[in-house]
Amino acid sequence: DIQMTQSPSTLSASVGDRVTITCRASQSISHWLAWFQQKPGEAPKLLIYQASILESGVSSRFSGTRSGTEFTLTISSLQPDDFATYYCQHYNSFPWTFGQGTKVEIK
Amino acid sequence: QVTLKESGPVLVKPTETLTLTCTVSGFSLSNARMGVSWIRQPPGKAPEWLAHIFSTDQKAYHTSLQNRLTISKGTSESQVVLMMTNMDPVDTATYYCALTARGGYGPFDYWGQGTLVTVSS
Numbered sequence: 178d179i180q181m182t183q184s185p186s187t188l189s190a191s192v193g194d195r196v197t198i199t200c201r202a203s204q205s206i207s208h209w210l211a212w213f214q215q216k217p218g219e220a221p222k223l224l225i226y227q228a229s230i231l232e233s234g235v236s237s238r239f240s241g242t243r244s245g246t247e248f249t250l251t252i253s254s255l256q257p258d259d260f261a262t263y264y265c266q267h268y269n270s271f272p273w274t275f276g277q278g279t280k281v282e283i284k
Numbered sequence: 285q286v287t288l289k290e291s292g293p294v295l296v297k298p299t300e301t302l303t304l305t306c307t308v309s310g311f312s313l314s315n316a317r318m319g320v321s322w323i324r325q326p327p328g329k330a331p332e333w334l335a336h337i338f339s340t341d342q343k344a345y346h347t348s349l350q351n352r353l354t355i356s357k358g359t360s361e362s363q364v365v366l367m368m369t370n371m372d373p374v375d376t377a378t379y380y381c382a383l384t385a386r387g388g389y390g391p392f393d394y395w396g397q398g399t400l401v402t403v404s405s
Binding site for chain 2: 178199202209213220221222223226227232264266268271272273274275277278
């Protein structure tokens with residue numbers, strides 16, 4: 178199975194900060210990676226797919242990049258609504274797996 | 285508008301079989317672009333993908349749980365069913381169904397609200 182290693186597990190930041198979350202795959206997954214945002218009591222929400230394509234309706238302050246098996250999610254200017262937990266998930270081949278999550282907290 | 289809703293028991297006893305139903309509205313399960321997965325999330329932990337079914341009825345399962353899982357289309361054309369045998373307290377989680385409308389493979393465009401299943405005697 179492909180392992181997704183996400184870092185950091187927790188991130189403290191202030192409104193307006195630029196925030197970067199990293200996800201590393203244990204083997205090649207090409208660009209078959211999605212990023213989700215989850216708030217307490219809610220289902221995950223798709224932000225980015227195919228590593229860098231912004232889902233319709235998602236703010237352009239979110240962006241994704243890929244370098245080999247390393248993927249990053251960047252929030253250009255953190256807003257109050259962005260404090261949440263973020264997960265990466267590969268869908269290159271079965272079984273699909275999620276990263277362990279990054280909780281973005283208010284500093 | 286595409287919506288998904290999970291239904292099933294909120295409490296099951298250890299060793300029992302869990303049966304969950306996902307009812308999909310606004311998208312046909314016979315659409316070739318369709319794929320539906322079941323995903324669970326224990327309290328305070330990351331989501332864990334469990335199983336997936338395509339419009340062709342092809343299926344895929346979590347590696348270590350595959351002997352306990354069965355995913356299928358329900359008797360209704362708008363339903364996907366997950367059965368999980370020999371439930372244990374560690375299986376306590378919120379269970380979600382999620383749909384991808386991009387050729388059957390991820391990402392998950394739509395999610396249900398989730399249903400919390402507790403395993404306890």
